[in-house]
Amino acid sequence: MLLTVTTTHRPATDLGYLLVKHPDRVHTFDVPTGTAHVFYPEAAADRCTAALLLDVDPRRLAGGRNRRTTPADFTLGRYVNDRPYAASSLLASALSKVFRSALRGASRDRPELVAATIPLEIQVPALRCRGGSALAESLFGPLGWTVTATPVPLDERRPDWGDSRYVDLTLRGVIRLADALNQVYVLLPVLDDAKHYWVAPDEIDKLLRAGEGWLASHPQRGLIARRYLVHRRALAGRALAQLDERRLAELRLADDAADPDSVDPDPAAGERPGDEDAQLPEAVRRQPLAVHRRRAVLAELARVGASRVLDLGCGGGALLVDLVAERRHTEIVGTDVSVGALAMAERRLRLDRLPQRQRDRIKLWQSALTYRDDRLRGYDAAVLMEVVEHLDAERLPALEDAVFGHARPGTVIVTTPNVEYNVRYEGLPAGRLRHSDHRFEWTRAEFAAWTDRVADAHGYRVTRSGVGDEDPEVGCSTQLATFIREGGSP
Known part of the structure; x- marks a missing residue:
């Protein structure tokens, strides 16, 4: 050879x-x-x-x-x-x-x-x-x-x-x-x-190590994983789940890269709009959708009285900074599959400069959204902010089981784009999603159907609302659902 x-x-x-x-x-x-x-x-x-x-x-x-x-x-x-x-x-x-x-x-x-x-x-x-x-x-x-x-x-x-x-x-x-x-x-x-x-399970680690930086976003990653792992479905499924997590982490890192060390207590100050915000009218860009989204999440956490909070898929830590600024949050955990994302979140939070009392409130853990993690059980609330749309649809049941079935926080807050609103973005071609890595974007009816099904399956009740200016025809740009667990114990 x-x-x-x-x-x-x-x-x-x-x-x-x-x-x-x-x-x-x-x-x-x-x-x-x-x-x-x-x-x-x-x-x-x-x-x-x-x-x-x-x-x-x-x-x-x-x-x-x-x-x-x-x-x-x-x-x-x-x-x-x-x-x-x-x-x-x-x-x-x-x-x-x-x-x-x-x-x-x-x-x-x-x-x-x-x-x-x-x-x-x-x-x-x-x-x-x-x-x-x-x-x-x-x-x-x-x-x-x-x-x-x-x-x-x-x-x-x-x-x-x-x-x-x-x-x-x-x-x-x-x-x-x-x-x-x-x-x-x-x-x-x-x-x-x-x-x-x-081929043993350690082949997954070899694949992910050699594929760092290119495989997660490869359009043929499914075929690559299946063939590399000799069509062993269980191994290929685990590999693809971790690749999905890494792709999401890479995207969040890219969004945060413009200002990785910012810890401005005013979330509107210096905020860079996300990819889907770039096409909004100038009047709206002065208050980026990302700011509205985080404020809506914080308002929901305050409404339910959550003090111990999980930010699942925290990326570079934008939401974590806002959580730390609220004294009511006594324990804050950011999780991400990417070590690089967690390192950026640590820098953004300036953990090395915080007094020990403040530092003890914050934990950063490496964890995958589609796998059960016992450390995540027993928390008041968990946030999945702009996460689900980056996962392949067939991986959603694994996320539902890991978050709603196993971790079972008292409250789960989910935000995701409203695809109906896309017609209001100038320059976004018809039929194109807001981000090249979005696997799907739901209509309001599709989001309602998913949230109702998840709530019924796992013993939660759910309410829905919108984030951003509401259009009388197509609704708000972002959809938000708040799941509250029925009964007292997990």
């Missing part, structure tokens, strides 16, 4: 520093299925190519856990197959061992290069691709690559036989080397649609 990485970055031989492999040497590594070699066919100032060659040992491939690579009743198939030649999970595993530092984005000698985007060309001349050239384009194209996936004919002398299952894949783009290698590491076995080893 062969994979080459070429750059024209100047000096191109800096590629050796990024890969932590000197261009003047041949580097050899023992891997579970054979021997991996790294060498440089060309190494000049204007162009440098590193090659990874995996020499598969059929005897190793046929033994131990690798017996899974061919049917048990086809003994000869363990020795006569395409595995020594066609790129697959075997090559991905070798890549992860040989280029471990490069995948992590570490370079002791040239650390400044790690963050640089450089021109790259990656070629895999023989790749088994279940789905053909179109699938290769759909996987790598959204990542910014120019993709050339040339089908390999079964026999060049017999064109009437058609193409084989293999492609000659070439990727060209300007990208960080670490990102490029992680994308290839994930997508090689996805294109092959097979793995040479048993």
Whole structure:
């Protein structure tokens, strides 16, 4: 199996520093299925190519856990197959061992290069691709690559036989080397649609680690997760749930990035409108919808007398700042699946500068909205502010179970866009949602149906209202529901 990485970055031989492999040497590594070699066919100032060659040992491939690579009743198939030649999970595993530092984005000698985007060309001349050239384009194209996936004919002398299952894949783009290698590491076995080893739950962590920064927003993330996890539905479902959480966290971080350290006690001061607010008339923009939304949530918390409050999916901490300013809130917990979001919330709250008495009121926990978490039980109220619309519809039952069924706070406050109001946003094309990552936006009737169903299923009573200026025809821009648990104990 062969994979080459070429750059024209100047000096191109800096590629050796990024890969932590000197261009003047041949580097050899023992891997579970054979021997991996790294060498440089060309190494000049204007162009440098590193090659990874995996020499598969059929005897190793046929033994131990690798017996899974061919049917048990086809003994000869363990020795006569395409595995020594066609790129697959075997090559991905070798890549992860040989280029471990490069995948992590570490370079002791040239650390400044790690963050640089450089021109790259990656070629895999023989790749088994279940789905053909179109699938290769759909996987790598959204990542910014120019993709050339040339089908390999079964026999060049017999064109009437058609193409084989293999492609000659070439990727060209300007990208960080670490990102490029992680994308290839994930997508090689996805294109092959097979793995040479048993897939355990820890494969989810490998997928999420290698997919950091690109997989959560990939339009084919469902297919990628299913194939990478060899169509094990339970594992793929867990992976997709965590990817949804990460995507939501990334979006909230992006919204907060303009002023990450702001702790102004006046929530209207210096507030930057959210994405859906940008198209409002100037008179309304002076009081951004995000401000109205937070004030409405705080008013509901005051109305029900909540003192111990959860902000579920807190992002960079905008609502947490407002909660801290209200002395009635004796315990405030912000949760998010993203460690980066929690770090931003900590900076925004300036926890390191608060007196210990104030600091003790606040907790920041990493937690996923679609998984049960015993730490979240027993609170007066929980807030899901602009969260549900970022989840795929099929993940909503998991959120409902985790929040309403397991955590069971006394009050749950949910806000979400009203899709009917979208016609009032100038410049928003008909049929388009307010944000590219919204999986859906509900009408008022759809929101009412969902809230009624959830309330009935989990023993809550629900009231609904609107946030922002009310239009007589299409209602308010934001919908708000307040669920109050019936009875005293969870």
